[in-house]
Amino acid sequence: MTHEDQSGAAARLTEVTDRLAHAASLAGRDADAVTLIAVSKTQPVEAIEALIAAGVRDFGENRVQEMQAKWPDLRARHPDVRLHCIGRLQSNKAAEAVALCDAIHSVDRTSLVDALAKAMADSASPPTLYVQVDIGEEPQKGGVAIADLPALLAYAKEKGLTIAGLMAVPPLDVEPAPYFALLAKLAADHGLAGLSMGMSGDYETAAMLGATCVRVGSALFGARG
Template sequence: MIEDERLAAIRARIDGAARLAGRAADTVTLVAVSKTRTPEEIAPLLAAGQRVFGENRVQEAEGKWPALRAGHPDIALHLVGQLQSNKAADAVALFDAIHSVDRSSLVTALARAMEGGRRPDCFVQVNIGEEAQKGGCPIGALPALLAEARAAALPVRGLMAVPPLGVDAAPYFALLAKLARDHGLAGLSMGMSDDLETAVMLGATHVRVGTALFGARA
C-alpha cells in the first residue's frame, strides 16, 4: 500500500535526522496534516498506524473526525491553523493540542473555554519571519504574550512557527529554538515535508507533514 510506504519513508527521515542530532526518534511527534483530506483519504494512514493528525479549520475537523475517532479512540488531533476567538470553545472541545495561540484575545477565549475541564496543550505561534501576511505573535511581543498565557493558566508547552518560503529555514528554526529555551519551553512545532530533517536536527518536537504523506491534492 502506497500510504504504508509514504509513512515509512517519513518516519525513516525523522529517525535519520534524530540520529544525526544525537536524539531519540521517539522525542519527535509526526503530525499528519489532513486538512482538505476526506475520511477515505485518511483511513489508509490510520490503517498504517498513524495516530496524530493536524487540521487547519475547526469546522472542517468537526465534520469528519468524530466518526473517524469512533473507531480509533487513541487518535490525537492537533489544530495547526489559525483560530478565531469565537471558535475557541469548539477547538477546546475537539482538539488535543492547539498550535496557533498568537494574541491576547485568543488567550482570554481559550482560558474561558478550558474552565469546562478539557485542557489541550497549547503552542504559541511566533511570526518568526516577521511577514505581514502570516499569523503569529511578533517576536518582540512574545514575552508579554507568554506571561499573559501563563497567568491565565493555559497549558503552554512550546512555540510554533512557519518560516518564510524559498529561503533556508535553518536560521529561523534556530531562532525559534533559542526563544523556547529563553522562556523555559520544551516544545517546538516546526518543520514540514520539505525541511523536516533540518527542523529535527535543530530541536523540533513536532513536525507537521501533509503532502509527503497524502500525495499531491487533486
C-alpha cells in the same frame, strides 16, 4: 479503502519515518522525541483512514469547521488518534477547538488567550497549547511578533494557561535552518520544551534543530491527482 490506497500510505509513512529517524540520529536525538503530525486539511476521510491503518496517530487540521465535519466519526472509530489545530484560530471558535482538539498550535494574541482560558475552565481534558511566533515577520501567516512574545507568555500564565512550547512557519523559498534555530533559542530562553516546526519540505532540518512536533502533509498523503 483499496489495497493500493493502504500500500501507498504505508510506503509514504515508512519513507518519512525513516528520514525523520535518520535526521534525529544525526543530531544525537531519539526519533521517538519527535511527534509526526499528518496534516490532513482538505484530505478525504478515506486517505486519513489509510494513514491510521498504517500507524499514524496524530493529525493536524487548519479549520474548526472541517474538523467538525470529519473528526467526530473518525475519533469514535479510532479513540487513540490525537487531533491538532495547526491553523489560525478565531477567538469565537475557541470553545469548539478545545472540545475537539488534543493540542492547539496557534495561540498568538491576548483575545484568543482569553477565549481559550474561558473554554478550558470547563474542560475535563484541556488541549496542549503552543504559542505561534511570526518568526519571519510575515503577519499574513499569523503568530505573535518576536518582540511581543514575552508579554503574551506572561499574559497566558496570568490567565492560568500552561504553554507547552512554540510553533512557527518559516518564510517560503529561503533556508529554514536559521528560523528553526531562532525558534529553539526563543523556547529555551522562556523555559519551553515544545517546538512545533517543520513541514514536508524541511522536517528533517527541523528534527536536527530540536523539533518535538513536525507537521507533514504532502509527503504522507501524496500529490493530488
